[in-house]
Amino acid sequence: MNFADRLDAAVQSKGNPVCVGLDPRFDQLPKKIVDSALKEHGMTAKAVAEAYYAFNVSILDALSDLVPVCKPQVAFYEELGWEGMRVYEATVRYARRRGMLVISDAKRGDIGTTAQAYARAHLGFTRNPKERPLEEFVADVKSDTWNVAGFDADALTVNPYMGADTLEPFLKVCDANDRGIFVLVKTSNKGSGDLQDLKLEGGKTVMERVADMVHTLGQPRKGSTGLSSVGAVVGATYPEQARKLRELMPDALFLIPGYGAQGGTAQDAAVGFRKDGRGAIVNNSRGIIFAYKQEAYAKHGERDFAGAARAAAQKMADELNAVIRRS
């Protein structure tokens, strides 16, 4: 099933467009998890990695019936070396088993076979290599569905700076495996305008040119709702630009970061939705997973950090649903 359709179905079924960012930080984890990991694995990367995984499992257990999508930030796992990537893989698998869609927030981008390698790493179709003969195993190495041991997410964030030809290998793998990409168009950070807002001869901005690229690549990849599997990252922190970008990309899925900690409000985020209230998901990372550290959720205490995360996710869902237009 087309990725855009799968995402829309998940949002409709859970009744909200919340995406929870799985961005663990060692110094913000509940003490119980940290202590237990250090006791078992000593002062090692493995200890930090196992603590991340234990934390993620608790968060996913608490959220999976409420939140349709999660978005692990790959950097925080990569930071731990291969042990981190091992628990990243485990996290993706656990989230999918729990019935959530997974967006790998890796912001990859490269040329030709290198882009294909990233795509297969994150969006390949996992097969059991023992199930097939050697000739097929070796031949598979060249195919777009090959993924012997990759991370198997539903979608991947990608960086467009190197050009449209560098997006094609990602799309080929998406097409073969019913996955999606979210192209960075307008990011939520303060300096995002350094390049993205620059005005080109003729009056368009760089990000609008990227938006045109996303729109064009998305046309042959629309699902039954008219939404396309070629999505865009559009920060909640720039609602004016988001409005314009929605016009330029009427069919693209929007992944909207910047809600909460970065200053974007529900009203800001709502701008990115299609007129029928579909077509976007809004991410919140620290505001949900570390909610137990906020005054508002103090009653849960550190012990019930997962309950605090659930309460924060529910509040965000309610806030968004109150302002998203549904025409």
Place this chain on the structure above:
Amino acid sequence: MNFADRLDAAVQSKGNPVCVGLDPRFDQLPKKIVDSALKEHGMTAKAVAEAYYAFNVSILDALSDLVPVCKPQVAFYEELGWEGMRVYEATVRYARRRGMLVISDAKRGDIGTTAQAYARAHLGFTRNPKERPLEEFVADVKSDTWNVAGFDADALTVNPYMGADTLEPFLKVCDANDRGIFVLVKTSNKGSGDLQDLKLEGGKTVMERVADMVHTLGQPRKGSTGLSSVGAVVGATYPEQARKLRELMPDALFLIPGYGAQGGTAQDAAVGFRKDGRGAIVNNSRGIIFAYKQEAYAKHGERDFAGAARAAAQKMADELNAVIRRS
């Protein structure tokens, strides 16, 4: 020692500016290595990963006294999941032990603490966690030198699309650990112009604006040769643009891809060097590591694939040295 100084010293000591790309592909490895890995590990990602590592070790053994720098392409390891990242880490460590500098070609880019995480993953200073008390271990988690188990390369390629503030965390880690970055400015692929060549109001192009950014960030980071640890990726396939970019970034190290298989010649690459013949390295991946498949190196045969790689690297070194100006 400043990264630019270290790179320059390595190039002067080996007498050439060749960078060998460690981009293994399973279907191009010598049969002996493939068979041995499959026999030991079955049809698994581990088998592919171990074959990559065995291949890299042979290549590094054959090249380390001749070639100053290597550049593993992270995508090809990431494609294999965490097993791939494990041998990627081993490859970086082996190359550094062999006295080569290592550029992690990962093209990472993200905001704030996420960028810091990528920087620490690839450019952190490896310490033995057992050597220090628990309080320090936990405190280290917040520092720019923390790298419990990362990949510990000398430099990292980074993507500037998200803005100058997203480069700062990388630079902070570089400053703390004497490492460098190479910012994508003009890439070697056909579609690189889609965004990079766009003309802005006022006449500059997007890549020239990125070049200005690289130049500015590099000024406080110059070594004794006047070269800066904030480098630029500038493809050999666009010599006219490279000439202009060298003017805009007189002090930046250039990492020049696109030589050989992609069509760039030694003359094209030479344009990126400073007038005194310093300040750039030229990458070749497949043309060196899979030289044994070329007619010109057939006499080495598959058995002596490493000897073929050495001969190809020597030829490239001679070709470059013949055309690089030294004023």
